[in-house]
Amino acid sequence: MRRNLVVGNWKMHGNISSNQMLLEQLIESLKDCKNADYVVCVPNPYLHQTRSLLQKTNIAWGGQNVNQFEEGAFTGAVSPHMLTDLGCSYVLLGHSERRVLFHETNLSAAARFDAAIKAGLTPILCVGETLAEHDAGLTEVIVASQMDAVMATLSDEGFARAMQLNMVFAYEPVWAVGTGKTATPEQAQEVHQFIRQRIARRNTEAASKVRIIYGGSVKAQNATQLFNMPDVDGGLVGGASLNAEEFSAICRIANSHTSSNCLS
Numbered sequence: 001m002r003r004n005l006v007v008g009n010w011k012m013h014g015n016i017s018s019n020q021m022l023l024e025q026l027i028e029s030l031k032d033c034k035n036a037d038y039v040v041c042v043p044n045p046y047l048h049q050t051r052s053l054l055q056k057t058n059i060a061w062g063g064q065n066v067n068q069f070e071e072g073a074f075t076g077a078v079s080p081h082m083l084t085d086l087g088c089s090y091v092l093l094g095h096s097e098r099r100v101l102f103h104e105t106n107l108s109a110a111a112r113f114d115a116a117i118k119a120g121l122t123p124i125l126c127v128g129e130t131l132a133e134h135d136a137g138l139t140e141v142i143v144a145s146q147m148d149a150v151m152a153t154l155s156d157e158g159f160a161r162a163m164q165l166n167m168v169f170a171y172e173p174v175w176a177v178g179t180g181k182t183a184t185p186e187q188a189q190e191v192h193q194f195i196r197q198r199i200a201r202r203n204t205e206a207a208s209k210v211r212i213i214y215g216g217s218v219k220a221q222n223a224t225q226l227f228n229m230p231d232v233d234g235g236l237v238g239g240a241s242l243n244a245e246e247f248s249a250i251c252r253i254a255n256s257h258t259s260s261n262c263l264s
């Protein structure tokens with residue numbers, strides 16, 4: 001049985017005082033929710049604050065991206081070891097905003113993925129099609145190319161390492177990110193199943209274990225239906241992760257799929 005996972009992606013939001021309020025509320029409302037995993041991916045300048053508040057809680061934290069190099073003259077970049085130094089256990093890779101706004105490619109996602117697992121970070125690889133690709137019926141072609149670019153560069157050893165670290169896939173249709181438009185549970189399930197089948201081509205056991213989370217306008221009001229789908233193992237939440245009540249409601253829904261000990 002896969003444990004549900006809910007990841008909050010704060011994107012470029014927050015300040016020291018709002019972060020503190022948000023995190024303190026999350027700590028309080030999730031402290032008894034033991035049946036799913038919770039992560040917040042915060043802007044780099046707040047990783048230190050996040051670590052101070054979240055250590056010894058059941059909420060993990062991570063970066064929103066990472067550079068593939070260990071160190072050097074790469075102004076503005078952050079290395080995998082800088083993230084682990086700050087206690088990160090997760091890192092988002094290949095987010096659509098990185099691909100679209102910062103022109104990151106499949107190749108660079110592959111290099112970052114490799115660097116992340118070498119440093120012991122659990123990679124959350126984001127894949128998903130744009131509206132034009134969706135309308136042209138290219139969803140599976142795009143998702144497959146984004147996955148294959150990373151999987152093809154992984155040696156068997158690298159693949160095993162990624163599995164040891166519980167690598168995560170996030171399906172985020174670009175047309176559903178920040179638009180208030182969510183994929184229907186059936187649409188999400190179809191793509192999640194496709195992703196799982198594609199992993200099975202490499203390793204069937206891994207495919208049954210890997211968590212595939214959905215992102216794109218996830219809210220408390222649509223989380224139950226999405227998380228009810230057999231191949232949807234939780235959510236990657238943008239806007240709603242900035243609101244403690246809304247985000248913890250989503251986390252509680254993820255928790256309650258396997259539990260009855262977290263009051264909702």
Ligand code: 13P
Pocket residue numbers: 009095172176177178179180215216217218236237238239240
């Ligand atoms: P929204 O939940 O705001 O649509 O953002 C989704 C996302 O991009 C999470 O990474």
